[in-house]
Amino acid sequence: MIQQTNPIFGRLDWSVTPYTDLLNKVTSSTIVGAGAATVLVVGAIGAVALLTWMRWWKPLFRDWLTSADAKKIGIMYIVLALVMMARGIIEGFVMRAHQATALGTLAAPESGLVAPDHFAQLFSTHGTIMIFFVAMPLLIGLINFVLPQQLGARDMAFPVLNQVSLGMTAAGAGLIMISLLVGQFGTGGWTMYPPYTGIEYSPGEGVDYWLWAIMISGIGSTLTGMNFAVTIFKKRAPGMHFMRMPLFCWTSLCVAIMLIYAMPALTVSSTMLLLDRYAGFHFFTNAAGGNMMNYANIFWMFGHPEVYILVLPAFGVFSEISSTFSGKKLYGYTSLVIASMSISVISFTVWLHHFFTMGSSVPVNIAFGIATMVIGIPTGVKIYDWMATMWRGRIRVTTPIVYLVGFFMLFVIGGLSGIILANPSIDYQVHNSTFLVAHFHNVIIPGVLFGMLAGIHYWFPKAFGFRLSETWGRLTAYLFIGGFLCTFMPLYVLGLMGMPRRSPTFQNPDFMPWMYIAAFGGVLMLAALTSLTWTFWTSWRNRERLAVPGGDPWNGATLEWSSPAPVPEWNFPHIPVVTARDDWGATKRGGDPWRGPDEYVDIEMPANTYFGVTLAGAAFLLGFAMTWHIWWLSIVSLFTIVAALFWRGLQVVEPVIVPAEEVERADKQYRDRIASLTPVRRVEEETEHNRGVPDITEFAG
Amino acid sequence: MTKPNTGEVNPKDTAAHEIRSYATGFVISLILTIAAFAAVLSDLSPTLKILIICIAALLQVTTHLRNFLHLSFSGNQSREDLLLVLFSASLLSIMAGGTIWILSDLHGRMHGDQAAHAEPAEHSHNRAPED
Numbered sequence: 001m002i003q004q005t006n007p008i009f010g011r012l013d014w015s016v017t018p019y020t021d022l023l024n025k026v027t028s029s030t031i032v033g034a035g036a037a038t039v040l041v042v043g044a045i046g047a048v049a050l051l052t053w054m055r056w057w058k059p060l061f062r063d064w065l066t067s068a069d070a071k072k073i074g075i076m077y078i079v080l081a082l083v084m085m086a087r088g089i090i091e092g093f094v095m096r097a098h099q100a101t102a103l104g105t106l107a108a109p110e111s112g113l114v115a116p117d118h119f120a121q122l123f124s125t126h127g128t129i130m131i132f133f134v135a136m137p138l139l140i141g142l143i144n145f146v147l148p149q150q151l152g153a154r155d156m157a158f159p160v161l162n163q164v165s166l167g168m169t170a171a172g173a174g175l176i177m178i179s180l181l182v183g184q185f186g187t188g189g190w191t192m193y194p195p196y197t198g199i200e201y202s203p204g205e206g207v208d209y210w211l212w213a214i215m216i217s218g219i220g221s222t223l224t225g226m227n228f229a230v231t232i233f234k235k236r237a238p239g240m241h242f243m244r245m246p247l248f249c250w251t252s253l254c255v256a257i258m259l260i261y262a263m264p265a266l267t268v269s270s271t272m273l274l275l276d277r278y279a280g281f282h283f284f285t286n287a288a289g290g291n292m293m294n295y296a297n298i299f300w301m302f303g304h305p306e307v308y309i310l311v312l313p314a315f316g317v318f319s320e321i322s323s324t325f326s327g328k329k330l331y332g333y334t335s336l337v338i339a340s341m342s343i344s345v346i347s348f349t350v351w352l353h354h355f356f357t358m359g360s361s362v363p364v365n366i367a368f369g370i371a372t373m374v375i376g377i378p379t380g381v382k383i384y385d386w387m388a389t390m391w392r393g394r395i396r397v398t399t400p401i402v403y404l405v406g407f408f409m410l411f412v413i414g415g416l417s418g419i420i421l422a423n424p425s426i427d428y429q430v431h432n433s434t435f436l437v438a439h440f441h442n443v444i445i446p447g448v449l450f451g452m453l454a455g456i457h458y459w460f461p462k463a464f465g466f467r468l469s470e471t472w473g474r475l476t477a478y479l480f481i482g483g484f485l486c487t488f489m490p491l492y493v494l495g496l497m498g499m500p501r502r503s504p505t506f507q508n509p510d511f512m513p514w515m516y517i518a519a520f521g522g523v524l525m526l527a528a529l530t531s532l533t534w535t536f537w538t539s540w541r542n543r544e545r546l547a548v549p550g551g552d553p554w555n556g557a558t559l560e561w562s563s564p565a566p567v568p569e570w571n572f573p574h575i576p577v578v579t580a581r582d583d584w585g586a587t588k589r590g591g592d593p594w595r596g597p598d599e600y601v602d603i604e605m606p607a608n609t610y611f612g613v614t615l616a617g618a619a620f621l622l623g624f625a626m627t628w629h630i631w632w633l634s635i636v637s638l639f640t641i642v643a644a645l646f647w648r649g650l651q652v653v654e655p656v657i658v659p660a661e662e663v664e665r666a667d668k669q670y671r672d673r674i675a676s677l678t679p680v681r682r683v684e685e686e687t688e689h690n691r692g693v694p695d696i697t698e699f700a701g
Numbered sequence: 702m703t704k705p706n707t708g709e710v711n712p713k714d715t716a717a718h719e720i721r722s723y724a725t726g727f728v729i730s731l732i733l734t735i736a737a738f739a740a741v742l743s744d745l746s747p748t749l750k751i752l753i754i755c756i757a758a759l760l761q762v763t764t765h766l767r768n769f770l771h772l773s774f775s776g777n778q779s780r781e782d783l784l785l786v787l788f789s790a791s792l793l794s795i796m797a798g799g800t801i802w803i804l805s806d807l808h809g810r811m812h813g814d815q816a817a818h819a820e821p822a823e824h825s826h827n828r829a830p831e832d
Contacts, residue, residue: 233781261789261792265796286811291804291807291808291811293804293807293811294800294804297800297803297804298800301796301799301800345792348792348795348796349795349799351799352799352803358807359807359810360803360806360807361806364802364803364806
């Protein structure tokens with residue numbers, strides 16, 4: 001297939017939209033494709049109309065997009081992730097619906113809701129979105145929001161770099177989204193292994209969409225890792241030694257280290273594939289002296305640390321909530337720190353277990369198999385630590401605790417199936433089957449998703465000043481747990497029955513009962529998504545009743561609970577001097593924790609800038625232009641990026657000064673408010689009486 | 702909290718020192734880059750070429766760390782810097798060593814164009830395909 005490249009439009013023409021496919025041939029597959037594109041278009045038009053109607057454009061830019069405040073950047077990351085998650089879950093549902101109708105016969109082997117090529121695009125985008133544009137933004141957003149507050153800092157070490165990271169992630173997400181409407185996405189799965197994704201077998205734009213989205217967002221993630229690491233090393237409050245940091249900060253440090261060392265591997269493998277595709281290189285073409293297995297090798301050098309990048313922040317969240325909602329100190333702090341650090345280092349030594357079957361000899365496979373089993377040990381230590389934290393505690397079954405208990409039950413099953421897969425001889429039997437699909441969903445959903453949703457519930461009041469509805473929150477949690485069980489437990493069985501993963505069709509009628517259960521699970525997942533959306537909506541409507549201006553709704557022990565909710569831009573009127581681990585808890589034990597600082601000083605905050613938005617726009621255009629071979633636009637956008645970097649480098653950047661009087665006024669107001677609110681006991685935590693001021697005599701953590 | 706070791710003594714002295722350090726680093730990097738290109742374009746044996754490129758690359762990494770990223774083992778942050786270097790070196794050796802081990806183990810099974818490889822790795826040929 002040789003395509004003509006137009007000098008102005010590159011390879012774009014009117015035949016690339018799903019609507020042309022629909023006009024050419026009306027099938028369920030083209031209807032689904034056109035429907036998805038329509039949802040995107042209507043959603044975009046609706047968003048623009050809403051912003052215009054409510055006159056929100058100016059506030060959107062002034063308060064959010066140009067802001068360098070880590071908390072706002074964190075919230076924007078999470079919003080991006082939730083939007084992408086909606087698409088990912090819907091795609092998952094379409095795939096389950098497809099496979100439930102995909103029983104073919106020997107005479108008519110193809111069947112089902114969508115065409116095989118469409119199905120391949122679905123699993124490729126689903127995987128890419130869920131890993132890179134849901135899990136990553138969720139955890140990076142949560143860390144951005146929480147980390148400075150827990151460390152006793154006002155912001156990240158590099159606030160504007162943080163804005164750029166968000167911009168790069170959003171640009172990548174934008175490329176994935178536009179691929180719904182313009183052209184096709186790749187069909188090589190979320191890992192995009194060559195030679196299939198080489199230019200010879202995948203000549204179209206699909207793989208290029210993936211490559212540019214991954215490259216651009218990967219730069220953002222690398223920069224984020226550096227930002228987190230420097231923040232933790234340099235911006236801790238006085239007295240906050242490493243061993244006094246809350247565990248969430250420790251897992252953030254592990255994440256930062258892994259991002260710094262793992263993301264470059266992904267950039268390297270993507271660049272090599274890019275050079276193969278665009279510049280006629282032969283890194284991965286065997287016949288010309290390359291080696292396609294090297295792609296798998298480099299990719300998983302990133303890919304395995306990546307799964308621990310995803311799950312460690314969730315472990316941090318679970319450490320915080322198991323302690324807070326049990327009213328106890330975290331059990332085994334030191335062991336949890338050592339376990340987290342061990343995980344982050346050992347995670348760099350196991351990558352070959354993703355391709356045991358590529359044909360390595362026994363010693364290689366055994367070495368990586370053993371390393372894989374070893375990494376289960378620190379994870380096991382953590383589970384026991386959290387259970388010991390809860391043991392004999394006064395547990396309140398709030399939404400985060402429901403997620404935590406769901407995590408205990410399900411993650412252990414997922415971990416055990418991982419230990420099974422770590423044995424190369426068993427891996428040979430079940431690799432590339434739905435057993436594997438069940439395994440990684442079994443660790444990622446209960447681990448990452450539950451952890452992040454629990455974290456959102458836990459810290460939501462700190463961000464917006466009101467709690468989320470516990471009733472709806474728990475319902476969402478139960479739906480996610482039930483949805484997970486119904487969707488993925490059947491896949492274990494199907495895998496053992498011999499069903500390959502990613503198969504658009506099959507001819508074995510014995511699969512069908514399990515397929516129906518899995519499809520029902522897909523319905524439950526959709527219900528969970530709806531319920532999650534409703535939780536936010538109903539909580540916003542009841543925000544007066546759920547308001548917690550006192551700022552400490554859960555009787556917490558870490559520094560972020562010492563400030564009002566919503567937390568002011570500067571986090572702390574005076575940088576706290578830390579004297580103990582769980583400093584806020586220690587202050588509570590000392591009595592009168594809400595005493596104001598003796599003096600107020602001017603506070604320097606980073607100024608707003610359009611730098612991040614400019615780079616994001618230019619990066620998105622660069623990716624889009626390169627994907628469609630629109631060379632002039634690529635050059636223009638690349639030039640814009642370079643010019644913006646120069647321009648920023650030549651600026652004298654002045655911070656914004658918040659005068660001491662303003663800080664004093666806001667802080668005094670908060671202290672007066674605290675004095676006027678009635679402290680609430682734990683039993684009334686979920687009622688309207690919870691105004692964010694806990695009864696400190698009950699504090700035992 | 703530890704302070705960055707850029708030395709906040711006298712801004713003027715520091716600036717002159719910084720510029721000298723950056724300029725030195727730039728010139729050394731330039732020479733090393735030219736050396737690598739010269740090696741590729743020369744008539745040396747492939748093994749020697751690879752060796753020269755690898756050495757030039759490692760030297761350039763060191764130059765960047767020292768002259769551009771202000772890594773030093775004598776400032777008040779020397780312990781942190783040393784730990785950082787050792788940690789990076791160990792992770793990178795895991796990655797590079799692992800890759801060499803994995804791919805050389807696999808080499809004999811790729812059935813690539815044998816003519817393109819003048820010297821196929823010997824140990825991979827000693828293995829029976831079944832193991």
